Amino acid sequence: MALTKIDAYEVMYSANSFVPRIWLKNGGKYIGQLIFKPNGSALPADNMQGSQVNLYYHLDDFQNTIDLLRNEAPMFLLFSGSGGGFENGIKTTEELVGEGEKK
Numbered sequence: 001m002a003l004t005k006i007d008a009y010e011v012m013y014s015a016n017s018f019v020p021r022i023w024l025k026n027g028g029k030y031i032g033q034l035i036f037k038p039n040g041s042a043l044p045a046d047n048m049q050g051s052q053v054n055l056y057y058h059l060d061d062f063q064n065t066i067d068l069l070r071n072e073a074p075m076f077l078l079f080s081g082s083g084g085g086f087e088n089g090i091k092t093t094e095e096l097v098g099e100g101e102k103k
Helices: 058-072
Strands: 002-006 008-012 023-028 029-035 045-051 052-060 073-079 089-092
Touching: 002 023, 023 058, 029 058, 029 073, 052 058, 052 073, 058 089
Parallel strands: 029 052
Antiparallel strands: 002 073, 008 023, 023 029, 045 052, 073 089
């Protein structure tokens, strides 16, 4: 299981046939992207292209993921593998109950 800290991100909301994406960075280098396909469409298997991870979500999940990246710290990219049976995503670390949002 690979867990990599996310220290920056970029949002790409393209025109035409390109789906929205959030590019994830660590140490100034791209480590992966969250790719948002139309709601109800079949999602491809998460995968690696070179050294970067591609994680697929439905467009309904865009707001949740951007909220996590904006409001939580630290954030991590989790990539366990491609295909069924692997859990991949973005995650926070353990937080104390009642800690509140970061300022």
